Amino acid sequence: xxxxxxxxxxxxxxxxxxxxxxxxxxxxxxxxxxxxxxxxxxxxxxxxxxxxxxxxxxxxxxxxxxxxxxxxxxxxxxxxxxxxxxxxxxxxxxxxxxxxxxxxxxxxxxxxxxxxxxxxxxxxxxxxxxxxxxxxxxxxxxxxxxxxxxxxxxxxxxxxxxxxxxxxxxxxxxxxxxx
Amino acid sequence: xxxxxxxxxxxxxxxxxxxxxxxxxxxxxxxxxxxxxxxxxxxxxxxxxxxxxxxxxxxxxxxxxxxxxxxxxxxxxxxxxxxxxxxxxxxxxxxxxxxxxxxxxxxxxxxxxxxxxxxxxxxxxxxxxxxxxxxxxxxxxxxxxxxxxxxxxxxxxxxxxxxxxxxxxxxxxxxxxxxxxxxxxxxxxxxxxxxxxxxxxxxxxxxxxxxxx
Numbered sequence: 001x002x003x004x005x006x007x008x009x010x011x012x013x014x015x016x017x018x019x020x021x022x023x024x025x026x027x028x029x030x031x032x033x034x035x036x037x038x039x040x041x042x043x044x045x046x047x048x049x050x051x052x053x054x055x056x057x058x059x060x061x062x063x064x065x066x067x068x069x070x071x072x073x074x075x076x077x078x079x080x081x082x083x084x085x086x087x088x089x090x091x092x093x094x095x096x097x098x099x100x101x102x103x104x105x106x107x108x109x110x111x112x113x114x115x116x117x118x119x120x121x122x123x124x125x126x127x128x129x130x131x132x133x134x135x136x137x138x139x140x141x142x143x144x145x146x147x148x149x150x151x152x153x154x155x156x157x158x159x160x161x162x163x164x165x166x167x168x169x170x171x172x173x174x175x176x177x178x179x
Numbered sequence: 180x181x182x183x184x185x186x187x188x189x190x191x192x193x194x195x196x197x198x199x200x201x202x203x204x205x206x207x208x209x210x211x212x213x214x215x216x217x218x219x220x221x222x223x224x225x226x227x228x229x230x231x232x233x234x235x236x237x238x239x240x241x242x243x244x245x246x247x248x249x250x251x252x253x254x255x256x257x258x259x260x261x262x263x264x265x266x267x268x269x270x271x272x273x274x275x276x277x278x279x280x281x282x283x284x285x286x287x288x289x290x291x292x293x294x295x296x297x298x299x300x301x302x303x304x305x306x307x308x309x310x311x312x313x314x315x316x317x318x319x320x321x322x323x324x325x326x327x328x329x330x331x332x333x334x335x336x337x338x339x340x341x342x343x344x345x346x347x348x349x350x351x352x353x354x355x356x357x358x359x360x361x362x363x364x365x366x367x368x369x370x371x372x373x374x375x376x377x378x379x380x381x382x383x384x385x386x387x388x389x390x391x392x
Binding site for chain 2: 053054076077079082083085086087089090093094111112113115116156158160161162164165167168169171172173175176179
């Protein structure tokens, strides 16, 4: 199956998702990964006018063994980003062998759906970028080393979910008592 | 003078809920759709959100449309299923309550001045459903399509909820699908007790009781 630019869908190594606000870094990442002979798909360059965005993205994430999701602290994700995240998450659920790698820029918070994964934190992109890309490639190729300084575990406090479920239960009980 | 007793209503006064964790569910309530409705409610609770519904107020002395509008306006999120927007029965009439309520949710999005609480909505349609033929204004919005089974519906609902800004970490759809029969059985027990008038709070508590920690 051929995507735009002649990319064979079943030869994609990695899908890269990045927000418009980080376009400079996203495009740089795509270039650098391609320079390492990786076949990269991103929705900002792989689509032609009139393409069905979601269908193309679904095909790409289904085919790719890895998906890199860049998260920035600058602004809340827009609907387009959230839709892409949703597609990526469904692909991850369907294939336990697929890697979903968060690339956290600056002090970006980990979105809950990416919690519990090995991630890359790039606090100072201007000085750490090339190092980050090397470590990312290590992660993608499954040979991340213990000495990798930018690799972190993107955990979410389990109390957050427990508190939320507690709120749901408490609210429902209050309503039951009031009726 | 005797003080007038006032009944508290879900979403108001002491029963006020947090909009950022509330999801209004706009789906058919008929018996055929019940397994899918249960799947949506259960998946919503498993994802850490409080489901809201036109069913939550029961039969109170307030027009139904006002109760629905109030529930949508006090929920940051809503889920809308257009399955029943098709010709049914001998008269081939479609039900249009769901598009009406979807319209309220869409308009709500544009009345929010604070971005953090801006309303967001999910549209669900069965595969091959030709909704754009009778509500062409929805063309261009990407609905989530499913094949009519809870097993394909749940991952889509969960993936949408899990990627909202107010989400918490969720279980996997496989975990939720495995627990759905238990919730469905509990709801059946409630149905035997209450008939078609199961209190909404009891449905939510049953879903919460079966949700993974």
